């Protein structure tokens with residue numbers, strides 16, 4: 001099976017305040033429909049790696065492939081287009097625009113991509129809200145909904161452009177156990193039913209144990 005995402009020999013160093021080799025020869029593949037978690041002690045390099053995998057940081061050595069396309073070395077505009085189209089993000093903090101409605105928040109990445117008509121984008125956004133069982137919140141302002149609901153809106157927003165992969169940085173880190181379980185169940189279904197790939201950095205061992213694979217990092221390396 002072809003990988004959705006492949007990292008080949010990724011190395012990264014921070015130059016300041018002193019030279020620090022933070023990622024050391026990281027190589028792995030993520031296949032279609034695979035639900036993978038990344039674990040490791042604080043400071044081992046998880047967020048730094050996710051930043052590179054998500055194409056936000058281009059200052060590294062090695063190669064990164066998305067859908068078999070080499071994206072290392074791509075120009076800023078091209079990278080931004082690739083990111084909007086193929087990668088969905090869910091963070092610890094939802095970063096919704098509080099004064100915008102739930103529907104408008106979900107539509108934003110599709111408007112940015114500008115490939116579809118406003119009618120189509122609205123239709124797709126409502127479909128995503130249905131998938132996440134929050135259609136009834138469409139007209140509410142993001143500031144008026146609960147933390148668990150906000151995270152579901154953030155997931156709907158991550159899905160709007162039908163990405164190949166969802167990347168999460170501590171997506172349940174700010175949620176109580178009930179809402180964290182809900183997020184896990186949503187991710188599990190996206191993986192099992194929609195064959196979406198998911199790559200999630202987490203400190204939550206219970207969450208990680210239920211994923212298909214755990215990548216464990218230590219001191220900038222993958223150890224398992």
Ligand SMILES: Nc1ncnc2c1ncn2[C@@H]1O[C@H](COP(=O)(O)OP(=O)(O)OP(=O)(O)O)[C@@H](O)[C@H]1O
Pocket residue numbers: 014016017020022040041042043044045046047048049
């Ligand atoms: N811009 C930077 N300049 C220099 N050092 C940095 C920079 N960003 C991160 N680091 C260092 O790189 C190491 C890895 O940081 P990173 O945030 O990737 O760790 P992490 O595994 O995600 O930690 P946590 O679980 O606490 O979020 C840490 O020692 C951190 O202090």
